[in-house]
Amino acid sequence: MQGTQLDLFPHEDERNPIKKQKQPKLGRYERIQRELDRDNSDQYKTFVDISSVPSLLSKYTFVDLFCGAGGITQGLSQAGLTPLASVEISPIASATHKKNFPKCHHFCGDIEQFSAQDWLQQIGSPEVNVVVGGPPCQGFSVAGKRDPKDPRNRLFYEFVRVVSEIRPWYVVMENVPGILTIQKGSVKTAIIEAFKSIGYPHISVAILESAAYGVPHIRPRAIFIANRFGMPNPYPKSQLSIEEYKPIESAISDLPDYTPIPEINHEWTYI
Template sequence: MQSTQLSFFPDEDENKSTKKQKKPKLGRYERIKRELENNDIDPYKKFIDVDTPLIAASQYNFVDLFCGAGGITQGLIQAGFQALASVETSSIASATHQRNFPHCHHFCGDIEQFSPKIWLKQIGSPEVNLVVGGPPCQGFSVAGKRDPKDPRNRLFYEFVRVVSEIRPWYVVMENVPGILTIQNGNVKQAIIEAFESIGYPNISVAILESADYGIPQIRPRAIFIANRFGMPNPYPKAQLSPEKYKPIESAISDLPEYTPIPEINHQWTRHSPEYMERIAKVPPGGSLYQKYVDAFKRQYPGKPSMTVKENHGGTHIHPYLNRVISAREMARLQTFPDSFIFEGTMKKAMWQIGNAVPPRLAECIGYALIPYLNKIALNTKNKVDVTCIDQTELVFD
């Protein structure tokens, strides 16, 4: 059953919804990306054409930490990888992951309780080719002595701990682009040093714009890649230029306008007639509210979606309908297939979708990795510089 829309914000803002809104800047991280590229002297960072992906020489497997509903897992499976295990603390996101990936070993709980060595032994001690994930890093403390148990940064250190025990060939870590400029770049440097200390030197970082890979959404992500063989750190080359980005309509125009389909999460908060009248007055790029402009903002027609998210009950307004976008429309904009079903309430589904990495982005990252995973798998001494790296032990007590 769908409920009538209630206002989450003060009434004083409701009467101002018809005022002209300032259009949002879709390229809010362009400056960070430009500065990163202009100052980049990383010889290990390589951009790979993934328009015609290479065939994997072996069945490459991965572990997904902080997996959420499974955006990265879905994308890597699409690229031909095998999901060995996932770790997630949210019970509802875990339920979604287990529903869509029933053959993946799944650990639902605090990552501090996850013991990868014990788990690997239980499933036959397979070699892990890749560990991926997006640990929260925004509260990372770099002032003075860093305490791994500090709640602001312990989750990142747990990610590093698991990597140090599993020893995958490659590591891929994603986060928001703003992570690169927190505390004048000191957080970025702390991340690099943490991976260096466990035998993953020469870590690379790049900002990938999701829309560059055919995703109908502006969603830049900071992607860290490292390996323990002294190999290049490959990233997928952009496939589309901005003028060829896919518009929002390309993903959602065939879904029913006002008829929900709960079976595929095509649901949204039902609005009262009065609320719909107010929504009708909101221009593209404008918000229903003046003070809370990140919620109930109308999408631009003919352009990629603004970054989708669930914001305390408020999502974006449909580009031309007088309602907010549905959970399935959000999922389409993230490139989840319609067969991917989200567990929980409509609001919880939107929360999971808004926190996910677009599967298509993860798929392209997987394609970029395959040539170098092939070199390692096919072996060899004259092809791969397997450098012996002294490993400094990380202490997590």
């Protein structure tokens, strides 16, 4: 089927007038964010200035679960960390990850079949400093049905299982902000309790907006950070104001025509 390239730069056409695109809902999670900022009970959450980040003194390592094509892997690699292993069930995303990070020990398959200890043993059982990942969020997202019984939600507990096997210094988990309010906050409480039960009682959560860090995309995310040493959980301070956000056209306006691939969500989304 021939792909159709949509015009990213709206213009008037007398025969087929184009509807004005809706503005992104920047304030959708403002209330939740304010409540998190006012939560004085979280003594471990701290915001740090990342305008001048010092070079790492040691070679820190990480494992990326539900890694997709490698977005988080790329970010941590740029920060100076070394990817040891990754897990992804999608063959298409896995192929991309393997191409971009050929030295990373990649597992393509169901995370329920992933034995972290066996996998790391194959590369000499190195110490892992961070485990990161974003378990599927369809059951929590406000864009979906927010079904607490969605079978994909159980994958969070697989994330916890792998963390308990690896015992990293820090854990970083990202998800949609809706995960904080579903079932009147009981899911958020369950997440915190799950990490505490495996030895990570020092846990924090904050909502970060990707566009505030120079990403040309409105994409707020709930970021859980936990550690097992009683250390601070650092979050980056925003770098840009709303007025300074970069438009998505600045990144993709030169892309060629493409054929939609629904199975990897390669489709236009209208907000």
